[in-house]
Amino acid sequence: MVKITYVEHNGRPHIVDVPHGASVMEGARDNGVPGIEADCGGACSCATCHAYVEQSWVDRLPAKQPIEEDMLDFAFATDPARSRLTCQIRVNEELEGLILHLPERQP
Numbered sequence: 001m002v003k004i005t006y007v008e009h010n011g012r013p014h015i016v017d018v019p020h021g022a023s024v025m026e027g028a029r030d031n032g033v034p035g036i037e038a039d040c041g042g043a044c045s046c047a048t049c050h051a052y053v054e055q056s057w058v059d060r061l062p063a064k065q066p067i068e069e070d071m072l073d074f075a076f077a078t079d080p081a082r083s084r085l086t087c088q089i090r091v092n093e094e095l096e097g098l099i100l101h102l103p104e105r106q107p
């Protein structure tokens with residue numbers, strides 16, 4: 001298990017244990033974290049799993065693939081440096097302590 005903190009737009013944190021191999025989106029969805037909708041179930045075709053990565057984590061995550069870059073165009077209020085689609089980030093031990101901030105709304 002890897003501890004990940006999801007911070008709602010109102011500042012309320014949710015600290016959850018996410019299994020290795022799950023996506024960061026699944027960690028939120030399966031633990032009832034509000035603010036991640038994940039309408040497409042992780043197929044990178046909805047942009048409703050958008051979150052902002054804590055600045056200190058930006059360079060520690062795997063780079064975005066082109067499909068994620070393209071789909072981020074449909075997300076709400078993206079930040080070029082910090083925005084990610086959480087279904088595209090696979091959880092492993094290197095993500096222990098990851099912090100994400102959820103947007104005001106999903107598209």
Ligand code: FES
Nearest residue numbers: 042044046047087
């Ligand atoms: Fe649809 Fe991530 S869950 S793009």
